[in-house]
Amino acid sequence: MPRIRVLSLVNQFPHLFSPLQIGGVTLRNRVFSAGHDTTLPTDGLVNDALVEYQRARAAGGAGLVIVQVAGVHESARYTSHILMVTGDDCIVGYGRLADACHAHGTAVFGQLFHPGREIMESQDGSAPVAYSASAVPTERFHVTPCPLSRRLIGEIVDGYGSGAARLRAAGLDGVEIVASHGYLPAQFLNPRVNLRDDEYGGSDGNRLRFLREVVGSVRAAVGREFVVGLRISADELSHDGLRPDEVTAACSALDETGGLDYVNVTAGSSATLAGSVHIVPPMTVENAYTVPFAAAVKRVVSVPVLVGGRINQPQEAERALASGQADACGMTRALICDPDLPSKAQAGRLDEIRACVACNQACIGHFHMGYPISCIQHPETGRELRHGRRTATSRPRKVLVVGGGPGGLKAAAVAAERGHQVTLHEATSRVGGQVHLAQLLPGRSEFGGIIGNLAGEAERAGARIVTGAPVDLGVVKREGADAVVLATGARPRRLPFETEGSPQVLDAWQLLNGTDPPEGTIVVADWRCDWIGLGVAELLARRGRRVHLCVNGYMPGQRLQQYVRDSWLATVHRLGIDVIPLVRLGGVDEDTVYLQHTTSGETVVLEGIDGVVLAQGHESVTSLASELDALDDVEVHAIGDCVSPRTVEEAVLEGLEVAAAL
Numbered sequence: 337m338p339r340i341r342v343l344s345l346v347n348q349f350p351h352l353f354s355p356l357q358i359g360g361v362t363l364r365n366r367v368f369s370a371g372h373d374t375t376l377p378t379d380g381l382v383n384d385a386l387v388e389y390q391r392a393r394a395a396g397g398a399g400l401v402i403v404q405v406a407g408v409h410e411s412a413r414y415t416s417h418i419l420m421v422t423g424d425d426c427i428v429g430y431g432r433l434a435d436a437c438h439a440h441g442t443a444v445f446g447q448l449f450h451p452g453r454e455i456m457e458s459q460d461g462s463a464p465v466a467y468s469a470s471a472v473p474t475e476r477f478h479v480t481p482c483p484l485s486r487r488l489i490g491e492i493v494d495g496y497g498s499g500a501a502r503l504r505a506a507g508l509d510g511v512e513i514v515a516s517h518g519y520l521p522a523q524f525l526n527p528r529v530n531l532r533d534d535e536y537g538g539s540d541g542n543r544l545r546f547l548r549e550v551v552g553s554v555r556a557a558v559g560r561e562f563v564v565g566l567r568i569s570a571d572e573l574s575h576d577g578l579r580p581d582e583v584t585a586a587c588s589a590l591d592e593t594g595g596l597d598y599v600n601v602t603a604g605s606s607a608t609l610a611g612s613v614h615i616v617p618p619m620t621v622e623n624a625y626t627v628p629f630a631a632a633v634k635r636v637v638s639v640p641v642l643v644g645g646r647i648n649q650p651q652e653a654e655r656a657l658a659s660g661q662a663d664a665c666g667m668t669r670a671l672i673c674d675p676d677l678p679s680k681a682q683a684g685r686l687d688e689i690r691a692c693v694a695c696n697q698a699c700i701g702h703f704h705m706g707y708p709i710s711c712i713q714h715p716e717t718g719r720e721l722r723h724g725r726r727t728a729t730s731r732p733r734k735v736l737v738v739g740g741g742p743g744g745l746k747a748a749a750v751a752a753e754r755g756h757q758v759t760l761h762e763a764t765s766r767v768g769g770q771v772h773l774a775q776l777l778p779g780r781s782e783f784g785g786i787i788g789n790l791a792g793e794a795e796r797a798g799a800r801i802v803t804g805a806p807v808d809l810g811v812v813k814r815e816g817a818d819a820v821v822l823a824t825g826a827r828p829r830r831l832p833f834e835t836e837g838s839p840q841v842l843d844a845w846q847l848l849n850g851t852d853p854p855e856g857t858i859v860v861a862d863w864r865c866d867w868i869g870l871g872v873a874e875l876l877a878r879r880g881r882r883v884h885l886c887v888n889g890y891m892p893g894q895r896l897q898q899y900v901r902d903s904w905l906a907t908v909h910r911l912g913i914d915v916i917p918l919v920r921l922g923g924v925d926e927d928t929v930y931l932q933h934t935t936s937g938e939t940v941v942l943e944g945i946d947g948v949v950l951a952q953g954h955e956s957v958t959s960l961a962s963e964l965d966a967l968d969d970v971e972v973h974a975i976g977d978c979v980s981p982r983t984v985e986e987a988v989l990e991g992l993e994v995a996a997a998l
C-alpha cells in the first residue's frame with residue numbers, strides 16, 4: 337500500500353518537476369521566484385539578510401531564483417533602497433547569494449532595471465529628475481519626466497551591459513532585462529509614451545531600437561552561454577499602456593534577431609493605478625489569469641516562456657504547464673509565504689503547503705512603506721537572520737495558549753515545534769478568531785485559508801487544541817501551566833456618539849454574523865479606513881441598499897495596501913456608493929446622521945437615513961490578563977489584539993516572537 341501511494345504522489349506534478357533548459361542552464365524544476373524587491377538590501381548592495389532570504393527559497397526547492405531589480409544607471413534609483421549594479425562593489429554580495437542558492441541546486445538570475453519615469457521615492461526628500469523617452473507624465477506618481485538625450489541613452493544602454501558583466505563575474509547564471517510594468521524599455525516601445533521624432537521614436541522598428549540596443553549590449557558583455565532573458569507585460573492593462581498586439585510584435589521581432597534565451601510574461605503597468613494593481617494582483621483577481629497572455633507570446637517566440645501572476649498552488653502551476661501555455665511558473669508570493677512549497681509539493685505533502693492568500697499586506701504592503709518584506713502568515717520571511725531556524729528549547733515547559741485566533745495558533749505552533757508541551761484553549765467552538773468574519777467580506781473568502789494553514793501548523797507541531805473551552809483563573813491553575821500566552825483578541829468598539837429615539841444601529845460584526853440590515857439608505861461609519869468599512873459598504877450596496885460610506889480619513893481603504901484599496905475603490909465607484917471623506921460620527925436620530933468634518937470642525941448632516949452600520953474599530957479583551965496578575969509563579973505573555981487591536985500580521989508576528997523566546 338505505501339508503495340502505491342508514493343508512486344501516485346511522484347506522478348502528481350510531472351510537468352512542474354521536470355527540468356527545463358534555458359540557454360546554457362538547466363533548471364531542476366519549473367517553479368521559480370520572480371524578481372521582487374525585498375527592501376532588505378542596505379546601501380544598494382546584497383547583504384546577509386538578502387542572502388539568507390534567498391537561501392531559504394533555494395533550500396525549499398525552487399528551481400530558479402530571480403533576484404530583485406538592480407539599477408543599471410544612477411538615474412535608475414526608483415526607491416531609496418534599490419540594489420545597484422553600477423559598480424564592482426556589487427560583485428561580492430551577489431556572489432555570496434549565488435553560492436548560497438547553488439548549494440541547493442537552484443539557479444540564480446539577476447534583474448537589470450531602469451524605471452524611466454516610474455520614480456516612486458526620493459533619495460533625500462527632493463524630487464529627482466526622472467527620465468523617459470519623452471516628456472509624457474506618469475499618472476500614478478505624477479512625475480513629468482525629462483526626455484533622454486542620445487548621450488544618456490548611450491550611457492544607460494552601456495549600464496545594462498556592464499551590470500550584466502558584473503553579475504556574470506559574481507557567478508550568477510543569467511540576467512533578466514526588465515521591460516515589464518511600463519518601465520523604461522516599455523516606455524520606449526509604447527507609441528503613446530514615446531513621442532520622439534529621432535531614430536528612437538516613430539515607427540515600430542525605431543521604438544524597439546532602445547530594447548534591441550540593450551539586448552545587444554548585454555549579450556556582447558556576457559557572451560553566448562550566459563542566460564539573457566526579458567520580462568515583459570503582455571498587456572499593460574492601462575488606458576494608455578502597451579497592448580497585446582504591440583507586445584507580441586516586439587517579442588517576435590526580438591526573437592527573430594536572437595540574443596534572448598527566454599521571455600518572462602507578466603501583466604500591468606506601474607504608470608496607472610488600474611495597471612499597477614497587476615504588478616502584485618490581490619485576491620479579487622483570478623488565479624493564474626496571466627497564463628493565456630503567456631500562451632500568446634509563446635505562439636510567436638522560439639524560446640521558453642515563463643509566466644507568473646496569482647499562481648499560488650502547485651496544482652495551478654501544473655495545469656498551466658500541462659496545457660502547454662507556458663514553460664515555467666513564477667510563484668513569487670507563494671514562495672514568500674511558504675519557501676518550502678516546491679519540496680512539499682514534490683513529496684506529496686500538499687496539506688502542509690501554506691498557500692498565499694494574496695492579501696498583499698506584509699509583502700508588497702511593506703515594500704510600499706519602505707520596510708523589509710514579510711508575510712502575515714509566515715513572519716519568518718524577511719527575518720531569516722533571526723528566525724530562519726527554529727531552536728529546540730533546553731527547558732521544555734507546560735505552555736497554555738488562551739485564544740485560537742491567528743496569533744494564538746502561531747504561538748502554539750512555534751512553542752510546540754520547539755519542544756514545549758502546549759495546550760491551546762479556544763472559548764468558541766472553532767479556532768480562527770476574527771478571520772471567520774474577515775473572510776465574509778465581499779471578495780475576501782480566500783483570506784479564510786489562513787485558519788487552516790495556521791491550525792495545521794499547530795496540530796502538526798503537536799499542540800493540543802481544545803475548543804469550547806473558556807479560560808479563567810481556575811483553568812490556568814488546573815492546567816498547571818508554567819507559561820501562559822494570552823491571545824484573547826478584541827471586540828467591536830463603540831465610540832461614544834449621541835442618539836435620539838431608536839435609530840437602527842448595527843456594528844459590522846452583527847451584520848457579518850447575519851443580522852439583517854434595514855432597507856433603504858444606510859450610513860457606514862468607517863473609523864478604521866480598512867477592509868471592514870469598504871467590505872460592509874459593498875455588501876450593503878449589493879443587497880440593494882443606498883450607501884453613504886463616511887470615513888474618518890482621506891479615503892476608504894486609506895490604511896490598505898494600494899492595489900487592494902484601488903481595486904476596491906473601482907468597485908465602490910461601479911456600485912454607486914457615495915463616499916464622504918474626513919468625517920467622524922457625532923450623533924444619530926430616527927432618520928438623520930450628524931457627522932463632524934475632521935479638519936473644519938463643521939457639521940455634516942445626512943437626512944433620510946434608515947440605518948447606520950458601525951465600523952469603529954475594536955477594543956482589547958483584557959479580563960483574564962487582570963485576573964492573572966494575581967499569580968506570581970506563572971510567566972504571562974500577551975500578544976495581538978488583546979494588547980492593542982491591530983491586524984492578523986501583528987498577532988502572528990507576536991505569536992512567533994513570544995514562542996521563540998519561551
Ligand SMILES: Cc1cc2nc3c(=O)[nH]c(=O)nc-3n(C[C@H](O)[C@H](O)[C@H](O)COP(=O)(O)O)c2cc1C
Nearest residue numbers: 370371372373404405645646667668669699700703
Ligand atoms: C514585494 C514585491 C516586490 C516586487 N518587486 C518586483 C521587482 O523587483 N521586479 C519585478 O519584475 N517584479 C516585482 N514584483 C512582482 C513579482 O515579480 C510578481 O510578478 C508578482 O508578485 C505577482 O506574482 P505572484 O502572484 O506569483 O506573487 C514584486 C512583487 C512583490 C510581492
Ligand code: SF4
Nearest residue numbers: 692695696699711712
Ligand atoms: S502577506 Fe499575504 S499576499 Fe503577501 S505573501 Fe503573505 S499571504 Fe501572500
